[in-house]
Amino acid sequence: MTMNRRTLTSAMAAAAVAGLLPASVLAQKKLVLGFAQVGAESEWRTANTESIKSAAKDAGIELKFSDAQQKQENQIKAIRSYIAQKVDVIAFSPVVESGWDTVLREAKAAKIPVVLTDRAVNSKDDTLYVTFMGSDFVEEGRKAGRWLVEKMKDQKGDVNIVELQGTVGSAPAIDRKKGFEEIIKADPKFKIIRSQTGDFTRAKGKEVMEAFLKAEGKKINVLFAHNDDMAIGAIQAIEEAGLKPAKDITIISIDGVKGAFEAMIAGKLNVTVECSPLLGPQLMNAVKDIKAGKTLPKRIVTEEGIFPMEVAAKEFPSRKY
Ligand code: AHR
Secondary structure, eight states, X not given: OOOOHHHHHHHHHHHHHTTOSXXXXXXXXXXXXXXXXXXXXXXXXXXXXXXXXXHHHHHTOEEEEEEOTTOHHHHHHHHHHHHHTTOSEEEEOOSSSSSOHHHHHHHHHTTOOEEEESSOOOOSOGGGOSEEEEOOHHHHXXXXXXXXXXXXXXXXXXXXXXXXXXXXXXXXXXXXXXXXXXXXXXXXXXXXXXXXXXXXXXXXXXXXHHHHHHHHGGGOOEEEESSHHHHHHHHHHHHHTTOXXXXXXXXXXXXXXXXXXXXXXXXXXOEEEEOOOOOHHHHHHHHHHHHTTOOOOSEEEOOOOEEEGGGHHHHGGGOOO
């Protein structure tokens, strides 16, 4: 008789029931990971979702995936449903930093390990999660600030900056602002004259930049956008206002998505600080390690670079997201 995958699995199940299979074979049960994603707000997030889905497939891990549409209550609901389904590991990228302790305690009580990916929580109890893997957002803000300080070192008068912040209360918005300000405060000529959230989306980035331009017009020298999508939206607003992006207004953003490289090659964006969304393979390794009883470091930081427009054309072909 020829055995296909299904008959083989049924035969194994029958053998297992009869107690004929060794523990090592039975232990090969597929691990189940519940992942509560923030949403699909940016090119970065889409790449992050793809990375997680494809890495789960490659690792043979069953993935239960939910999209919270940038709402914390949806993420909490998803996490509770993973607890009810008794998944092996829960991972999520918290949309905002605070308000997670209750649901994380529920996961802990159910003995389900939790991994934070991409964004941190600001809980005082770090036993509520196993590890946090992702970028150092404060350092990303510093890199953006250092690039600007160097670029404007010979500028004598004020440098008027407008800032497009990410989602209010999110780790990347809080930390990138902090890192950027930490660097530019060394020289009082750098002035943030407007700062508002664009929620990490192109549409909001454009809308808020239009308002900045209406209020400040040609006074604006620099735009610091907390992600590429908002910068790309803002570039449209700048062009519609009859100004030249990257020339009349210096533009700095964060992520390093392909869209940003295209904008740099077109001469419309000055620089992007890298923030890698390709966390899938690392996450799947962590899931396996946790289930194998290994101890993981509490913090796993992603290594990243910075790409000014001068190198964009050369780097573009090797970009993975
Ligand atoms: O948390 C990472 C941030 O979230 C990225 O910079 C942004 O593009 C995304 O939406």
